Amino acid sequence: MALLVDNDALLKLARYDLLDKVLEQFSFDYGDVRVLAAAKYVLLPARDRLRHCKDEACADRLERFLSLVGKLDATTADRGIVDALAAVPNIDPGEALMLAAGATDPDCYIITGDKRALAAVGESELLFAVRVALRGRILSLELLFSFLIEGDFANVQNRIRLQPSVDKTLANIFGVSTPSSLQSVRDGLDSYIAHLRAQTGVLLHPPPASS
Template sequence: MSDRLLLIDTDMLVLLGGSGTLADVLSSFDFEPEQCRRLAAATEQLRRGRVFKDTYPATVLRAVLRAADGIVSLTEPPANPTALDALASISGIDLGEAQLFAMLAEHDGYYLTTGDKRALVTLATSTKVAEIRGRVAGRVICLESILKLLVRRNGANATAQAFRDLRTHRTVGVLLSDTQARSDQVCLHGIDSYLNDLIQRTGEDFLYQP
């Protein structure tokens, strides 16, 4: 069996599970559903987390929980506790993201898709974890890259419709607004603007670029 896996953080799980686009994303990267992994704490956060309940409709969260139930959770800690501790000690990287980054650094066949832009920039620019940054560079998939893939695959209008109930997310609300979704060209131009800004902040080599 292939050792390729796609790790997904909880923010991205909400966006892809809530929009019903997770299967399209997995297919775009040639992953099977059984090759996806999420944080073990994700379902509890979704059920009890006030931030999610205050941000998204109950129908969206129910869809996300259904998607989460179909994804195997990470139950084993990273093999290198030193790397995990180093990541978790840095302001801007929470424990969940630290676990995902540490796992990513240990396995060359793993990819990570995350909606935590602050954590991405922190990892990419912190000298304390420069070695880990080097190991994961090119295998980190941000939200803008996901949206770009979906618009190319399904078109701007269909993608915007899928994410309509998730427009309370700031980036989604801007990049998939009715104005932006009026044409694929306009939508992709906006996405590229955000993506290029993040590339400038993290370095040319850090993010996976579709």
């Protein structure tokens, strides 16, 4: 199996220092992961390496991770699916390639922070076949964190609360001034996930057993 990770998710997980935790959670190795070929140049621009990462520790983590994982080969995605996705508003070329690669290969999963693109796939009448092909293999960030908190809640919560500017939704769920309880975090994540499921139909991965 393969794991495709988009740029938004890569950056946020690097800032939280949770990239390796994600691989451990789902039993993936570095060699199983694919990212967009331009990820390094977009997320670690040569002229300002800290523009997105904000600090050297994050930049180093992300650079190391990108050096160990594979690049998404455009030739592995069905060109017709890429074009169909790219023609739909709110789906950028990188996301179109990643989603098309996932739709082409039934043995891969996708982690994405682009909820607008997911909603576009879920709502477009032209993308019915793509939705069917991707059924149950997409993890939004909120859904991803619903898995990460099971068994390692305190550690994950601490990392979110140390970096409240990374994702305001996650920061509010996990607690800004005071830490939220595990059940409160579950409820908060489930609320956002339910809203996204309503928009995306069959796309999202099933919830963890506790949800």
